[in-house]
Amino acid sequence: MSERADKILDVSSLEISFSTHEGEIHAVRDVSFSVNRGEVLAIVGESGSGKSVTAQALMGLTPIPPGIVKGGKVLLDGVDILASDEKALTKIRGAKVSMIFQDPMTSLNPSMRIGAQIREILHQHNTMSRAESYARALELLHLVGIPEPERRMRQYPHQFSGGMRQRIVIAIAVANNPELLLADEPTTALDVTIQSQIFRLIRDIQAKFSTAMVLITHDLGLVAGVADRIIVMYGGRIVEEGPTDQIYYDPQHPYTVGLLNSVPRLADDSDAPLRTIEGLPPVLKDIPDGCVFAERCPNVMKICRQREPGIYHPRPGNRAACWLHHPDAREPYETFLKGRSV
Amino acid sequence: MTDAAEPIPPELFVPDPGQPVQSLSTAEPQEFWADVWRRFRGNRAAMASLSVLILLALLAIFAPILSHYSIAQTDLFNTYKRPSFVHFFGTDGLGRDVWTQVWMGARISLTVGLTAALIQMLIGVVIGCISGLYGGRVDMFLMRTVDIMIAIPFLIWVSLVVIVLKPGIVSIILAFALTQWTEIARLVRGEVLKLQNTEFVIASQSMGAGSWRLIVRHFFPNILPVVIVAVTFQITNAIFGEAFLSYIGLGIQEPLTSWGKLVAAGVREMRGNPYMLIFPAIAISLTMLALQLIGDGLRDATDPKLRQ
Amino acid sequence: MLRYIIRRLIIAVTAMFVLATITFFLLRLVPGDPFAGPRITEVIKARLRAHYGLDQPLIDQYFIYMKHLAMGDFGYSLAKQGHSVNEIIREAFPYSLDLGLRALVFAVIMGLFFGIVSALNRGRALDSLTVILVLVGISVPSFVLGGILQYYFAVKWPILPVARYESFAHTIMPAFALSLATMANVARYMRASMLEIMTADYVKMAKAKGLNRRQIVLRHQLRNALFPVLTIMGPVVAMVLTGSFVIETIFAVPGLGRHFVLSMQNLDYTMVMGLTIFFGAFLIAMNFLIDVLYGLVDPRIRLS
Numbered sequence: 003m004s005e006r007a008d009k010i011l012d013v014s015s016l017e018i019s020f021s022t023h024e025g026e027i028h029a030v031r032d033v034s035f036s037v038n039r040g041e042v043l044a045i046v047g048e049s050g051s052g053k054s055v056t057a058q059a060l061m062g063l064t065p066i067p068p069g070i071v072k073g074g075k076v077l078l079d080g081v082d083i084l085a086s087d088e089k090a091l092t093k094i095r096g097a098k099v100s101m102i103f104q105d106p107m108t109s110l111n112p113s114m115r116i117g118a119q120i121r122e123i124l125h126q127h128n129t130m131s132r133a134e135s136y137a138r139a140l141e142l143l144h145l146v147g148i149p150e151p152e153r154r155m156r157q158y159p160h161q162f163s164g165g166m167r168q169r170i171v172i173a174i175a176v177a178n179n180p181e182l183l184l185a186d187e188p189t190t191a192l193d194v195t196i197q198s199q200i201f202r203l204i205r206d207i208q209a210k211f212s213t214a215m216v217l218i219t220h221d222l223g224l225v226a227g228v229a230d231r232i233i234v235m236y237g238g239r240i241v242e243e244g245p246t247d248q249i250y251y252d253p254q255h256p257y258t259v260g261l262l263n264s265v266p267r268l269a270d271d272s273d274a275p276l277r278t279i280e281g282l283p284p285v286l287k288d289i290p291d292g293c294v295f296a297e298r299c300p301n302v303m304k305i306c307r308q309r310e311p312g313i314y315h316p317r318p319g320n321r322a323a324c325w326l327h328h329p330d331a332r333e334p335y336e337t338f339l340k341g342r343s344v
Numbered sequence: 345m346t347d348a349a350e351p352i353p354p355e356l357f358v359p360d361p362g363q364p365v366q367s368l369s370t371a372e373p374q375e376f377w378a379d380v381w382r383r384f385r386g387n388r389a390a391m392a393s394l395s396v397l398i399l400l401a402l403l404a405i406f407a408p409i410l411s412h413y414s415i416a417q418t419d420l421f422n423t424y425k426r427p428s429f430v431h432f433f434g435t436d437g438l439g440r441d442v443w444t445q446v447w448m449g450a451r452i453s454l455t456v457g458l459t460a461a462l463i464q465m466l467i468g469v470v471i472g473c474i475s476g477l478y479g480g481r482v483d484m485f486l487m488r489t490v491d492i493m494i495a496i497p498f499l500i501w502v503s504l505v506v507i508v509l510k511p512g513i514v515s516i517i518l519a520f521a522l523t524q525w526t527e528i529a530r531l532v533r534g535e536v537l538k539l540q541n542t543e544f545v546i547a548s549q550s551m552g553a554g555s556w557r558l559i560v561r562h563f564f565p566n567i568l569p570v571v572i573v574a575v576t577f578q579i580t581n582a583i584f585g586e587a588f589l590s591y592i593g594l595g596i597q598e599p600l601t602s603w604g605k606l607v608a609a610g611v612r613e614m615r616g617n618p619y620m621l622i623f624p625a626i627a628i629s630l631t632m633l634a635l636q637l638i639g640d641g642l643r644d645a646t647d648p649k650l651r652q
Numbered sequence: 653m654l655r656y657i658i659r660r661l662i663i664a665v666t667a668m669f670v671l672a673t674i675t676f677f678l679l680r681l682v683p684g685d686p687f688a689g690p691r692i693t694e695v696i697k698a699r700l701r702a703h704y705g706l707d708q709p710l711i712d713q714y715f716i717y718m719k720h721l722a723m724g725d726f727g728y729s730l731a732k733q734g735h736s737v738n739e740i741i742r743e744a745f746p747y748s749l750d751l752g753l754r755a756l757v758f759a760v761i762m763g764l765f766f767g768i769v770s771a772l773n774r775g776r777a778l779d780s781l782t783v784i785l786v787l788v789g790i791s792v793p794s795f796v797l798g799g800i801l802q803y804y805f806a807v808k809w810p811i812l813p814v815a816r817y818e819s820f821a822h823t824i825m826p827a828f829a830l831s832l833a834t835m836a837n838v839a840r841y842m843r844a845s846m847l848e849i850m851t852a853d854y855v856k857m858a859k860a861k862g863l864n865r866r867q868i869v870l871r872h873q874l875r876n877a878l879f880p881v882l883t884i885m886g887p888v889v890a891m892v893l894t895g896s897f898v899i900e901t902i903f904a905v906p907g908l909g910r911h912f913v914l915s916m917q918n919l920d921y922t923m924v925m926g927l928t929i930f931f932g933a934f935l936i937a938m939n940f941l942i943d944v945l946y947g948l949v950d951p952r953i954r955l956s
Contacts, residue, residue: 122861507924
């Protein structure tokens with residue numbers, strides 16, 4: 003099952019920085035992961051964790067000044083994205099890999115009819131007649147649940163609500179049956195009532211076409227029903243990765259525990275204060291020695307402030323970058339396990 | 345995969361609660377104006393312009409005082425002399441020292457520009473505030489008036505007022521001040537409306553803050569940046585307008601002089617004595633340019649979208 | 653859309669009305685009797701008195717004045733005795749229109765060109781060239797520029813005619829001098845608009861669709877960058893119009909701008925008022941047309 007042919011995406015040692023007038027910001031540091039065909043991987047983290055930068059890099063969309071790719075490989079179906087030239091990338095983007103952007107209010111061209119915006123991506127990667135693209139666009143609108151598609155095709159984005167616009171964005175993203183779909187916080191900018199609708203749509207489409215998907219979000223509660231595996235990012239690094247069930251029921255990193263605890267649940271006492279992780283995410287300008295989460299970690303040990311943790315495999319299919327899994331940390335680890343209020 | 349080569353002493357694997365976590369931002373709260381200044385400083389064009397402007401102002405103040413010549417002093421033996429160490433900018437048709445004239449003219453042009461712009465600012469801010477705060481019919485009336493006033497190009501307005509009030513330095517200043525406050529009023533009204541809806545205003549109102557206190561403490565700091573940028577551009581307009589009016593003879597009258605008058609004379613003398621045009625032309629162009637770049641720089645420095 | 657047009661129309665008509673009223677009262681504010689200049693003969697005075705109803709109470713004068721205007725009668729000139737303002741407008745307007753159009757078209761096309769090109773080539777030669785052009789355009793007053801051009805291209809090196817407006821060669825310098833300030837402003841604005849759009853989300857989306865740079869610029873950036881520029885077309889037309897006062901004077905172009913300047917210098921009050929109203933009405937009408945055009949082009953307004 004671990005043949006290379008099964009991996010649609012293989013990221014190794016990705017390192018991306020941004021040069022600003024305040025100095026170099028190390029946004030992504032030594033990130034490696036892979037995604038199999040048809041699999042759904044969720045990347046979860048706070049703002050500033052590096053998840054969006056990683057997602058952009060997967061399509062070669064990192065803005066090169068001020069961004070600098072300092073190292074690593076991104077193999078999309080065997081093709082190294084970071085080493086390809088623009089010409090090659092324009093053939094891949096929109097066809098083999100597609101992105102669903104975060105804010106539907108700004109990701110559609112306000113002066114272009116939505117039908118044209120859908121047909122644009124069709125004509126870009128297929129030879130079809132205008133009649134064929136018209137028909138296909140109608141099909142796609144129907145697929146994402148836009149009523150009266152013939153009439154709506156000729157309308158402009160401002161004539162649609164936020165939820166409907168995001169459906170159009172999804173239609174565009176899946177138009178050419180990509181093998182990999184990147185969804186960058188696809189529901190964050192929407193009304194709470196619409197969020198679950200759109201989310202379900204994405205999930206259904208993914209299941210229907212068995213598209214591999216990388217779902218970026220800050221909301222760990224959201225991905226339970228759809229992700230096969232979850233990656234937790236913090237401070238530009240992956241701190242934990244594992245199958246969904248394991249992450250939810252048996253998390254192996256204090257940050258993951260913090261994230262899980264901070265999701266308010268209906269069963270919680272409504273008078274109790276919301277649980278948060280104390281402190282703020284780091285700025286990543288001057289990388290501290292030691293674990294980047296040490297400052298906010300409730301299970302921090304002396305070693306954590308001095309050296310970066312290695313990567314351990316405390317459970318099958320899981321990796322966690324935490325000193326708690328070192329053989330010499332048995333007591334603190336027990337404390338950690340007891341402290342998880344899962 | 346476990347960690348690197350060196351073995352780690354087991355004593356390090358003990359809990360280390362240590363430093364309390366700072367829950368709030370560790371960045372020092374930068375004072376707004378300090379931040380603006382910092383950003384402005386980083387804009388090379390704007391800083392260069394500021395230096396140029398300061399230099400011009402200093403010359404306007406001190407050059408005529410330090411000069412051997414007065415502007416009325418004629419010397420019929422030395423007419424139309426080229427620039428030299430005796431007369432830095434040469435002399436005109438009556439033997440008057442052009443250097444002195446340019447800097448005296450600077451005083452007038454700059455004063456007109458500054459005064460007109462400041463009065464406009466006062467009028468504009470007051471009207472903008474009234475319009476924004478009172479709303480309703482008052483607002484509609486004032487804004488329609490502004491719409492109509494804007495429909496007429498500023499040079500025409502200014503010319504009309506000057507004709508009626510008889511040309512002179514006061515009428516020019518009044519002409520500008522009374523007719524060009526519209527842009528500032530609009531901007532101020534826009535900011536006031538934006539601020540009215542912010543939660544902190546509603547919160548302070550509910551805590552009983554009177555409207556005057558509200559205006560002074562909350563509105564001014566937020567309105568000021570926008571107003572300052574607009575005023576900078578109005579100074580440019582005023583200087584240009586004064587130059588234009590003086591050029592066609594309806595501006596500054598004898599015995600005063602201004603850059604506009606000097607340029608008018610210079611254009612006439614261009615054939616034989618180009619220096620008479622060049623120096624005032626450079627002076628006025630530099631000033632306009634510097635003001636524009638400073639205005640741009642201020643706008644970028646106070647733009648909330650660009651703040652970190 | 654219809655409501656939008658009607659609103660604009662009402663504002664336009666009101667503006668014209670108010671403008672006429674203001675000019676009427678301003679004329680009355682001039683100290684002394686504007687009609688009592690030494691050059692004005694009795695015959696002319698009698699005609700003026702009859703035309704303007706100067707013997708009648710102020711309010712009646714006002715209505716007479718407005719009635720004349722409504723019929724398109726702008727009164728009589730004090731300086732050019734015997735000539736009506738209408739006559740002078742009829743003779744001079746075509747020159748101003750010709751010069752103004754040449755300058756406007758040149759300024760807008762070149763301004764857009766430089767703005768687009770400099771945004772797409774940030775930091776390179778074309779960008780620097782544009783920056784220099786803009787700096788010169790916004791700082792050198794038009795009368796200075798006109799004077800300098802005249803000196804170099806007509807006197808020092810006699811390539812072009814120095815003044816008057818009789819052939820194509822005559823139009824080159826005035827049109828260029830008139831267009832420079834406007835060109836600079838259009839370029840500046842367009843450049844800023846393009847740069848702002850470059851970071852827009854839908855541009856990122858277009859890239860994610862696999863479009864190449866040319867396609868992104870042409871299909872997504874240009875159209876949206878042009879919209880905001882349309883909003884400054886009103887001030888642009890006004891700029892060309894006021895610029896014409898100076899340029900026509902320097903180059904002795906027998907247009908309305910020159911007449912306006914002359915009538916101000918001669919204290920020909922009726923002429924000044926008449927021309928003010930004409931210019932004002934012209935600008936108001938232009939602004940109205942531009943507003944309508946904007947409404948047609950922006951789908952958000954067109955379809956509401």
